Amino acid sequence: MQQLTVIGGGFAGLTAAVSAAEAGARVTLYEAHRTLGGRARTAQGPYRVNEGPHAFYRCGPHWSWLTARGLTGPLARVPLRDAAGLRLHHGGRLRGLPPRALLRLALRPVADAPVDRDFHSWAAGLVGADGARAVANLLAVALFHHDVGSLSAAFVQERLRRVAKLPPEAVFPRGGWQSVTDRMADRARSLGVRIETGARIEALPKGGGPVVVATSLAAARTLLGDPALTWQSGRTVLLDLALRERRGDPYAISDLDEPGWFERFTAQDRSLAPAEQSLVQAQLPIAPGQDRAVAVARAERVLDLGFPGWRERSVWRREAVADGRTGALDLPGTTWRDRPAIDRGDGVYLAGDQVSAPGVLSEVSFNSAIEAVALAMRSTARTGTAGSTAPTRTTRTTRTTGTTTITEPTGT
Incomplete structure (x- = not known):
């Protein structure tokens, strides 16, 4: 029985805590906020909104792990039979059929796309500049970035293949993602994990067991005092609306003229809003320095x-x-292997969605958390290190309401 400390109670931190406890470790998890979940929190009250559109991709590695433990709970699927369905904003009006460029590129294997070229120049050679731009804007649903065409072609093509797959991979936890993190927390506690919320960690423990830092990269950079912990991310405006229901409202709108995604989440989960109301969530990526009002x-x-x-x-x-909280984005010439390494040395391991692990969206958090725990357990098995000194911490309460700008704390 080795001691392991997890800093951060989001999806990566809870994954690390559960997997370490299942392997026999004594685990303590610290979370700065009063509630667990990180970016997977769901607002309480009549409108159960996530921080932007959220979905599981069923072919991901976290899917089998969660379902094997009964942690996904009841699920909703993309409502393919919805009368209005998916609409595309293209050429200044709404359309029902995708452009040919999307169909042609979606059929291309990921291996065809080069790592060292940007997506727009590669795709434009296949479908023309306008078609490449429209497809790049469609990927706003998965990348939250204002200029998807500037990213690595291989990176974007992998996400295009996942987003455009038929039947759709996406499924939705009923009641919002908080329901999943709550079940993960219950699983962790049942395994003996000690969870402390409202605890902001200011210094790592010294001379004790391994530590998994499962915070945002910005928070980890401050906590570890390592300015090299940086990676490309995105910036996006989140707009949530509750509307009185109207027959004929679309399930979703993808903006192909400029990056943007609008989704009526009550189309698949009526529990997210009061009766006869629709909950619409939109995210519109913006460039650094661009005003939200635009x-x-x-x-x-x-x-x-x-x-x-x-x-x-x-x-x-x-x-x-949402600034700098939209996951890793790989520029031309880089892959997930070039991101900040999980093993930081001296028994410290990094987990989250901007570190060196494969996958799409939350799959990166999951894969990095599993790898961090595996490395930590192997390390303690070799050295025989046991026990832990509690990290220095202060307590606080953090809440986000109204029209506030979402930012990460400097430590978790």
């Missing part, structure tokens, strides 16, 4: 087309900016 105005123009009378039907609204 993206909000663009969103409202698309809503005018897709959700007629939405202003008069609105009963609740929330806006926020």
